[in-house]
Amino acid sequence: MRTHSLNVLACAGLIAMLPHFVRTNMSDDIYDVDDYKNHPCNRACEDNSPPRLCQYKWVVESYWTLPKACLNCPFNQSDCFRPHCISADGVQRGVSVVNRRLPGPPIEVVYWLNKGQNSMCVCQGDTIEVKIYNELSNGEGTSIHWHGLLQKGTPHMDGVSLVTQCPITYRSSFTYRFKAVDAGTHYWHGHTGMQRADGLLGAIVVRQPRSREPHFFLYDHDLSEHVILVNDWLTRMTLTAFLDHHHDDGDNKPALMLINGMGAHREFMDGNSTIYTPRASFTVQGGKKYRFRVISGAILNCPIQISVDGHTMLMIASDGNAFEPFTADSFNIFAGERYDFVLYADKTNALRNYWIRARGMADCSVKKAHQVAVLRYAGAPDVDPPEPTDWDSSIRGGMLLNPWNTPGSSTQVEITRMRASIPDENDGVLTSMPDKKFYLGMDFNKVDNFKFNNPNYYPLSFVERKKELYSPQINHISSMRPPSPPLSQFDDVPMSARCQDNVTGSAVRKRSINHSMAARFQLSPAPFLIEPRI
Structure with a gap:
């Protein structure tokens, strides 16, 4: 089995194709605290109101919990809420964050008006534009995934490194731009390396006019300060x-x-x-x-x-x-x-x-x-x-x-x-006969994964039980990111990386547009099947 290094020329080609990538010299004002209170997208979401362009400027960087910016936190509790202070759980450790905040800035700012009016925020139909500056101290690339936003028409903005885009390289910037089509509670997070686990995440709330919100009559207030983001946390990187x-x-x-x-x-x-x-x-x-x-x-x-x-x-x-x-x-x-x-x-x-x-x-x-x-x-x-x-x-x-x-x-x-309050316009897809059907068996398998159990020097059969590591696989294939993003540069992914056997690589299936597909997942040893339609 072979691995492939990042195809630098391929990613350079994507930079030329997508003008969103820019080498950057950031000014000091990038670190100014922006609470977005005067953001042009702060307004009531109303029927027939024109959509707006909602622009944000984010710096992704390596940072520290309880840094010097916290002054006398936690002994002076008000210091814990100072700009650039991340108190977390009180344990000092490195983090990866946006704008020196944990969690990162939400894409929604709400001022609640009286009952009968809508909160002010990013509204369904607005265009979200986020310029990302990569200042990670270790030189690692980065990308941001917009979890819950389906990116219909803008798949290249989905933010999955080496699948939908090349990583945003160190000291470069990239501008994400897409429509906020999907109303509701969503979130954004880093999609490169371990960055999400180290603090690169935040909320997205896309609100809609009261006429489209089926449960508006059930509550008096829908406030930004009542968004709860919970995550597990380690005391080290x-x-x-x-x-x-x-x-x-x-x-x-x-x-x-x-x-x-x-x-x-x-x-x-x-x-x-x-x-x-x-x-x-x-x-x-x-x-x-x-x-x-x-x-x-x-x-x-x-x-x-x-x-x-x-x-x-x-x-x-x-x-x-x-x-x-x-x-x-x-x-x-x-x-x-x-x-x-x-x-x-x-x-x-x-x-x-x-x-x-x-x-x-x-x-x-x-x-x-x-x-x-x-x-x-x-x-x-x-x-x-x-x-x-x-x-x-x-x-x-x-x-x-x-x-x-x-x-x-x-x-x-x-x-x-639970029963949906609003019928799904795509419900017919679930009952129609698919054009193609795939069976995907998911399990943790006892194989000599060359990255963690070299079969020549310390195979699974040689190590003690507590050091055995089972590999998660789909159809006995362990996924690895391709050297180039197949969405934009499929031809740059070498055939040797498009594996169809019991190996490690990037499994690829080509299908025609407008075909209905059913992917049946079997989660071993659980005795049930999941069959989503695509």
């Missing part, structure tokens, strides 16, 4: 953990999570008092109903259970698609998924605060990774809730939506049982 795990038997399991880039983990002593870096908090007014938008930026196999102490959640949407409301006490969210729910702030008799809980499972259960945020009632005492915050205490009984690895029951309801 992810590449170090990856190499340790794959080339030895090193630990790669997360011990904690972040909610909106914040959490309490490391203990700091201030005299006889123990203090922490700040947790995320979300303020509500008693008697009002709020739409919350939850995004999972999880990295490892880390399903996360979300619950709010003392409250139920009226679930109304998944992955940007509205479904018939369903009341749950908790829900599980998997990596890349998004859920919207309505919370009724009905605890008005004795004002207090409540925990919002994120409890990890699977890989995240090994070290009981979890995190909490504060649901803060306006007018309540400025103190944390009294309930314990440990992983075991975060189990929530009652009705669960989207159970993990268990069959459905009267109290555990699969997401597939």
Whole structure:
């Protein structure tokens, strides 16, 4: 088996073809803090209003948690919110971030108006333009994927390095430009190397006029400050953990999570008092109903259970698609998924605060990774809730939506049982006979993957059990990125890399436009099939 180095000439050809790539000398003002309060796209989303061009300027760079910009954080908590201060969980480590923020800047800025008016934001139909400057200190390339935005008509803007584009090289810039067609809760993240795991991620919310929003009547407020982005988090750079795990038997399991880039983990002593870096908090007014938008930026196999102490959640949407409301006490969210729910702030008799809980499972259960945020009632005492915050205490009984690895029951309801609020215009595709059908078997196989178990020097049969590494494969093929992006330079991908055998490479299937295809996935050893239509 052979590997292929990056085809530099091919990527240079893409640079010539797409004028979005530019060598750049950045000015100092790129580091100025821009909260986008005066952004021209901040307005109510209304019917028949003309779409706008929404422009953003982002710097992707290597940075540090609790840097000098944090001054006296966490001893002076207000310092933790200074420009360029990333407090995270209190553990100092390297990160990859946009504009020295964790999470990165959201593509949506909202000022809530009175009930009966829409929030001000990026609206469905707007054009989003993001200029990316790559300032990563290690010289690594980068790209940004727009998760949930289908990029119909602009596949070259999907942001997948060496699939839809060449990486944005160090000290270069690239401008993404696409229409915000898909309304709902989405997110963006780095799609090169381990950058997403090290902090390169943020929210995208595309709102629409009230006439197109089926659940608008269920809530009073839909605020940008009620977007929740949760992710598992390591105390060291992810590449170090990856190499340790794959080339030895090193630990790669997360011990904690972040909610909106914040959490309490490391203990700091201030005299006889123990203090922490700040947790995320979300303020509500008693008697009002709020739409919350939850995004999972999880990295490892880390399903996360979300619950709010003392409250139920009226679930109304998944992955940007509205479904018939369903009341749950908790829900599980998997990596890349998004859920919207309505919370009724009905605890008005004795004002207090409540925990919002994120409890990890699977890989995240090994070290009981979890995190909490504060649901803060306006007018309540400025103190944390009294309930314990440990992983075991975060189990929530009652009705669960989207159970993990268990069959459905009267109290555990699969997401597939939700019914769409708006019929899908493509529903006919699901019932029609496909032109082509492919069977894709997915499993972890015991093979001598030459990258991690050299068959000549230390094959799997030679190493001790705890150092065995099984390879994830589809039809016994381990995927590797091609040396050139096949979307734009398919002919530059050598035939030796287009493998069809039980090897490592880039499996390629050519199909005609307008053909209907069914791809049937078998996830071993799970006894079920998934059959999406393409």
